[in-house]
Amino acid sequence: AVALTGGQAPGGQRPVPDVVQELLGLGVVRVGIVSEDPGRYRSLDSERIEIFGLERHAEALAHFKGIAGTTVLILDKECATEKGRKRRRQGLSPEEYVLIDERICEGCGDCYAQSEGCAALYSVDTEFGEKTQVRQANCAQDGLCVDGECPSFAVIKPAKGTRLRRRRPEALDQLPAPPQCAVDGTYAIFAMGRGGTGVVTISHLLAYAAMMEGKYVYLSNNTGLAQKGGPVEAPILISECEQPVLNRLFPGEVDLYLGFDLLRAAETDNLKYASPQRSRALVSTAEIANAAMNRNPRQQRFPATDNLRELIDTHTGKDNIYLDTFWLAERLFADTLYANMLLLGAAYQAGALPVGAEAIERAIELNARAVENNIQAFRWGRLAVADPDRVEAALGARYEPIPARTAGPAAVMLGAARSELGALSEEGQRALGVRLTELCAYQDEAYARRYADFVCKVGRAEQGLAHRGQDLTRAVIANLYKLMAYKDEYEVARLAVRTDAEGRMRALFDGDVEIIRNLHPPTLRGLLRGKVGFGKGLRPLLTLLSQLKGLRGTVLDPFGGTGSRRLERELVAWYCGLIEEVVTGLDEETYGLGLEIARLPDEIRGYEQVKEAAATRAMKRAEELIGQLRARGAAS
Numbered sequence: 001a002v003a004l005t006g007g008q009a010p011g012g013q014r015p016v017p018d019v020v021q022e023l024l025g026l027g028v029v030r031v032g033i034v035s036e037d038p039g040r041y042r043s044l045d046s047e048r049i050e051i052f053g054l055e056r057h058a059e060a061l062a063h064f065k066g067i068a069g070t071t072v073l074i075l076d077k078e079c080a081t082e083k084g085r086k087r088r089r090q091g092l093s094p095e096e097y098v099l100i101d102e103r104i105c106e107g108c109g110d111c112y113a114q115s116e117g118c119a120a121l122y123s124v125d126t127e128f129g130e131k132t133q134v135r136q137a138n139c140a141q142d143g144l145c146v147d148g149e150c151p152s153f154a155v156i157k158p159a160k161g162t163r164l165r166r167r168r169p170e171a172l173d174q175l176p177a178p179p180q181c182a183v184d185g186t187y188a189i190f191a192m193g194r195g196g197t198g199v200v201t202i203s204h205l206l207a208y209a210a211m212m213e214g215k216y217v218y219l220s221n222n223t224g225l226a227q228k229g230g231p232v233e234a235p236i237l238i239s240e241c242e243q244p245v246l247n248r249l250f251p252g253e254v255d256l257y258l259g260f261d262l263l264r265a266a267e268t269d270n271l272k273y274a275s276p277q278r279s280r281a282l283v284s285t286a287e288i289a290n291a292a293m294n295r296n297p298r299q300q301r302f303p304a305t306d307n308l309r310e311l312i313d314t315h316t317g318k319d320n321i322y323l324d325t326f327w328l329a330e331r332l333f334a335d336t337l338y339a340n341m342l343l344l345g346a347a348y349q350a351g352a353l354p355v356g357a358e359a360i361e362r363a364i365e366l367n368a369r370a371v372e373n374n375i376q377a378f379r380w381g382r383l384a385v386a387d388p389d390r391v392e393a394a395l396g397a398r399y400e401p402i403p404a405r406t407a408g409p410a411a412v413m414l415g416a417a418r419s420e421l422g423a424l425s426e427e428g429q430r431a432l433g434v435r436l437t438e439l440c441a442y443q444d445e446a447y448a449r450r451y452a453d454f455v456c457k458v459g460r461a462e463q464g465l466a467h468r469g470q471d472l473t474r475a476v477i478a479n480l481y482k483l484m485a486y487k488d489e490y491e492v493a494r495l496a497v498r499t500d501a502e503g504r505m506r507a508l509f510d511g512d513v514e515i516i517r518n519l520h521p522p523t524l525r526g527l528l529r530g531k532v533g534f535g536k537g538l539r540p541l542l543t544l545l546s547q548l549k550g551l552r553g554t555v556l557d558p559f560g561g562t563g564s565r566r567l568e569r570e571l572v573a574w575y576c577g578l579i580e581e582v583v584t585g586l587d588e589e590t591y592g593l594g595l596e597i598a599r600l601p602d603e604i605r606g607y608e609q610v611k612e613a614a615a616t617r618a619m620k621r622a623e624e625l626i627g628q629l630r631a632r633g634a635a636s
Contacts, residue, residue, distance in 0.1 A: 016076055017044055024048055029069035034060050035076040055530075058114045058147050083140065089369075093163045094141045097156040099505055102131040103495045104152035104487065108606030108614065109297035111145040111153075117294030118145055119196075123287075127402050127434065129478070129602065136164060137336045138196075146518050146531065149607040151492050154505060155516045155533065162511030169332040169394065172379040176386050179351030186239040187354045188253050190273050193260030194288070195230040198340045202260070203234035205367060206344075209359035210238045218244040231264060238354050249273045256352045257316055259283035260325075260340050263290055266308040271315040281316040282347045284339060285309070286326035298605070321350055323384055329377070331395045334508075337370075338377035345381020357382075404433025409445045413452045421459040424470045428477065435481040441494070442485050443549060451484055454576060461583035468591060475598035476579060482601050483575050486568035489521060489559045494546035497539060517542070564608050567615060575601060578622055585633055593629045597622060 020031050024046070032050045033041050034057050041051050052060040054077060064071045087094070100111075107130045112121055120138035123130050134145070146153045181187070189206070193199035200221050207219045218237040237244035252275035259265025265283045274281070285305055293300045313320060323346055325339035332338070347353050348360065357378075364374045384391045405411050414433040421429070432455060439448035459473045485491065495501065496517050505515055517534040534542060551557045559565055582594035600618045604611060 016041070016074060019074070020044060020049060023072050027070070028072050030064065030067050030071045032060050032064055032071070032073040033076055034073065036078075054142060054144075055147070057116075057144050061116070077142070084138075093158065095157070096141065097136065097158070097164070098134055098139060098141060098143060098146060099154050099156055099508070100131070100133055101152045101154060101495065101501050101505075102126055102133065103128070103498070103501060104492055105131040105150070106152075106487070106605040106607065106611070107131045108150070108610050110148045110150055110606055110610045112294050112297050114146075114148040115144040117291050119291075119294065121145060121294065122289070123297070124399075126399060127431075129482070135336060149520070149610050151487075151496075151517070151519045151607065153518045155518060156505060156509070157514040157516065158509055159512040159514075162509050162513060165334060165508055165510045167332060167334040168373075169376060169380060171376060172383060175349070175379060175382050178349045178382070178385075181351050181354045183238075183240060183354045185241075186237050186244050187255050188249065189234075189236040189238070189256040189258060189353075190249060190254040190270070191234040191236065191258040191260065192264045192267075192270050193232050193340070194264065195232050197232075197260065198337065199232045199234055199260055201367070202340050202344055203236055205360065205363045206236055206353070206355060208366065209355045209363040212359045212362060213356060215240055215355070216243045218246045220246060233270070240354075251275075252278065254279050256347065257281040257283075257312075258343070258347060259312070260343060261288055262286065262305065262308055263288070263303075266303075266311050271312065274315045276315065276317060279316040280350075280352050281312050281320040282343060282350060282352060283309075283312060283320070283322050284325040284343055285322045286324050286339065288326070298603075321346055321385065323381075325381075327398070328380065328384065328391070328395065332380055333373060333377065335373075338373060341374050341377035342381035342384070345378040345383075346385050347381075348378070349382035349385035401427075401430065402434045404430045405437050408437070408440075410436035410440050410448060413445075413449055417452050417456050417459075420456045421470075421473065423463060424459060424473060428470060428474050431474070432477050435477065435485075439481065439485060442491060443552065447484070451480060454480060454579075458579060458583055461586050465586070465588065465591060472582075472586075472591070472595050472598055475595060479598060479601040480572075480575060480579075483568075483572045483604070486571075487607070488552065488565055488568065490546055490549040490552055492519070493542040494549065496534070497542050497546060564612060567612060571601070571604065571615060574619070574622075578626065581626065582629065590629055590632055593625055593632070597625050597629070600625075 016033060020033070023031050028048075030048050030050065032052060033044075034052045034054060035041060036054050038051045038053045044051070050060070050063075057075070060073060064073050086092075102124070107123065109132075111132060112118065115121070118140070120135045120140065121132055122135055124133050143155075146155070191199055191203055203219055203221060207217045210217045216239045218235075220235050222231070222233040235246065235249045237246055251272045254273045254275075255278060257265070257271075257274045257279045259281060262283060262285055264270060265281070273279075287302045287305065289297065289302055293302060309320075309322060323343060325342045326336050328342050329336045329339040332342075344353075344360070348355075348357060353360075360378060361375050364378065365371050367374075380391065404414060410433060413436050414429065417432060418424075418429060421432075424432070432452075436448045436452060439451055455473065455477055458476045459470065462468065462470060462472050487495070496519075502515055506513060514535060518531040519534055520531040551560075553560055553569060557565075560569075578597050578600075582590070582597055586594060600622055603621075604614045604618050606614055
C-alpha cells in the first residue's frame, strides 16, 4: 500500500514513533523507517525496528520484501511534488541536479527500478539507440535513481546564483482570430491528465475566464496522486443563459475532449463520455509512461501512438488535433510545465473553447504564476494551429544525426565498404561511418576494420535479397557495434571526459557548475560501499584510465578477469557465430528469423549484474530462434 499526503496538512497527524509502536503492538513482525534524517529515530531501540537513510531506499525495499510475515516500511520525507512547488513559488533552486550522460547510458531501465518508477525519467531516441534522461521539471532531486550499477549519472552542483537556463521564445502578439465556437445551451469540456501536472490549474483558469465574461460555470475536479501518476479529471460545463447543474457527466455529451495525457485520453472509461457526432478531441501525444511502465520500462512498453490516436478518433469527430506538447514546451521554454497551456492555446485557436483569449490571458494574470511565460505558451499553442510551419521552424530537429567523417582511417574503411554494400542506403552508410569512427577511438584501426569486414560479409550475403532494403545489414551495423564497443572501465572513462558531453551539461545552466561523476568501479567494490564522486580533482585519473585502453583484453588488463568483462568479450564471438549461421543459406523463408536474431543484442543492456541477466535472456531466446532456423533449413 502507498499513501501520500501531498500538499495537504493531514488532520490529527501522529508522530512516526507513535505509529511504529502501534504497528508493533498490532503484531507487525518488522517496521522500517526510511528518512531524510535517520538520526531523529535513533531512540527507537528494538530488534523489530530498522532505520535507513534515504540513499538506502532501494536496499530497504529489497530487504523487507525478503522478510516473512507482515512488515511495514515507512518513508518519512517531504512530498516531492509539494517540495518542487514551494521551490518555484519562493524562487529557490535545488542545491544539486541529477543528469544522465546519454552516451554512457545503456537504456536498461535499472534507474527506474532503483527509484521505484520515478516520473521524472523518460526515454529518448539517439544515434546509438534508446536512452534515458531526467526531466528536471519533474525531478525530486532525491538521488534515488543514482543507486545501482549505472555509471551514467552525474550530479551537477551549481555555483551561487546559477540556475537552469530558461528559454524565451519569440514574443507573439497579433494572431489570427479563431473560428467561432458554436454553443447550443451548455458547452461540456472534459479534461483529463495526471496528478501534479497542472490539469486542475488549467481547469480553474478556464472557469475564471468564463465567469469574467459573464458566463455560468460548473467545475468538478477529481484529483489524483501526483508522484504516482494518479488520474485527474476535470469536467467543466459552461453556459451563457443558466447555471449548469452537474452531478456527473453522461456518456456522449462532451463537446471538447481535452487530453493532457495520451494514455489517459485513450482510456475507455474516459472515451465513453465522447461521441463521434458531438465531440472534438485535442490531445497531447507526448509519450508519458504511467507508473507501471516506469517500474518495468523494458517489459512494459508504451503503446503505439498511432493505435491510441485511432482509438480516440473512433470515439470522437474527425477534425481532431494532436500535438506533442512536451516537445513544444521543452524546445520553446526548456520547461515542460508549460505543456498544458500550449494545448489550451491550440484548443482556443481551433475554435473549441467558448471563452475569449482576452479573458483567458486575464485569468493567467490573476493567477500570478509565471505570467509572461504562460501567456506566451498560450499564444504559441494558438500558433501551432494557425501556422504550424512557423512553429516547426522554431523547434528544429529532435536530434541531429552525427555525420560520418570524410577523412581519416574510418573514412577510408567506409569508402572501401561502399563498393561491397552498394545496395545500402545513404543513411545506412552514414551509420556505418559513424560507428567506424567510434571504434577507432574506442580501441584502434584494426578493431574497426574487423567490424567493417564482418558487416561487408553480411552485406554480400544479403545482395540477393535487395528488395528487403538491407535490413539485416543495418541490424548488424547497429548490434555488432553495440557488442564490440562494450562499456568497460576504459570506455566509461573516455566517454566521461569527452568535452562535448560535459559541454552539453554545462549548456543547461546559466552560470558555472561543478560536474561530479558517480562511479562504482567493480574492482573496488570490496573496498567501497557505494559510488564514488569523481569531480574536477579526480578528472586526471579518468583521463589516464581512458588512455590505457590498449591494455583492454590483454594479460595486463587489470579489469579483464572479472565475470562481466569476460562475458562481454564472449558475446562478440557468440553474436558473430549466430550471424554466420544466419547468412549461410539465407533466403526468403529464413530472412525474418535471421533479422530477429540479428536484433537480439538490443536487449542486452546495462552494467554488471543487470547486463548479465539480460545476456542470459538473449542467449536463451537465441537458442529458440536458431532451433527454428535449423528446422526450416532441414525441411527445405
